[in-house]
Amino acid sequence: MDDSQEQQDRHFMELALSLAETAAAKGQTPFGAVVVNRDGKLLGEGYNSVRADRDPTAHGEIVAIRAAWRAVGAWQMLGGCALYSSCEPCLLCSFVITQIGFSRVVFAARGSDVPTYRPLLGADLAVAAAWVNSQPDWPPLEVVPDFMRERALQIITAFPWAQASTRTRVESTR
Numbered sequence: 417m418d419d420s421q422e423q424q425d426r427h428f429m430e431l432a433l434s435l436a437e438t439a440a441a442k443g444q445t446p447f448g449a450v451v452v453n454r455d456g457k458l459l460g461e462g463y464n465s466v467r468a469d470r471d472p473t474a475h476g477e478i479v480a481i482r483a484a485w486r487a488v489g490a491w492q493m494l495g496g497c498a499l500y501s502s503c504e505p506c507l508l509c510s511f512v513i514t515q516i517g518f519s520r521v522v523f524a525a526r527g528s529d530v531p532t533y534r535p536l537l538g539a540d541l542a543v544a545a546a547w548v549n550s551q552p553d554w555p556p557l558e559v560v561p562d563f564m565r566e567r568a569l570q571i572i573t574a575f576p577w578a579q580a581s582t583r584t585r586v587e588s589t590r
């Protein structure tokens with residue numbers, strides 16, 4: 417990884433982590449993500465809003481991808497983009513990431529760092545990407561794990577997980 421790439425990765429991961437903090441401040445689980453194009457331009461950002469929007473698919477990554485798609489107008493423009501996420505994308509998000517053809521995903525915390533971690537098929541992005549990269553007809557996906565993981569762990573540790581399953585009031589994002 418060269419210096420400018422590292423600098424860009426730090427910049428956008430800072431943003432994804434601050435979005436995770438925003439989610440937590442609003443009573444949502446602490447996950448944030450941003451979408452960045454090949455030129456290093458920010459296209460969309462998002463944080464978990466599942467409860468606020470009563471939308472089970474509103475994971476931080478999906479919210480960021482929706483925002484990016486709406487910003488560029490066509491999903492084909494998202495092919496080859498990079499996604500930065502405060503935590504390893506789950507299978508739901510991995511499906512969308514690989515269908516759209518993102519070329520790079522950088523994540524901070526591991527899924528198993530999350531107290532409520534319960535991965536479908538025991539898999540998440542690392543497993544999905546390994547499968548994708550073994551297929552001849554899927555665009556390759558580079559995965560950069562554990563990037564600024566310590567910061568993400570602080571945010572995850574500070575979150576009141578025990579209350580997360582019982583609380584009902586959350587601030588709507590719309």
Ligand SMILES: [Zn+2]
Pocket residue numbers: 475477505506507508509510
């Ligand atoms: Zn997800």
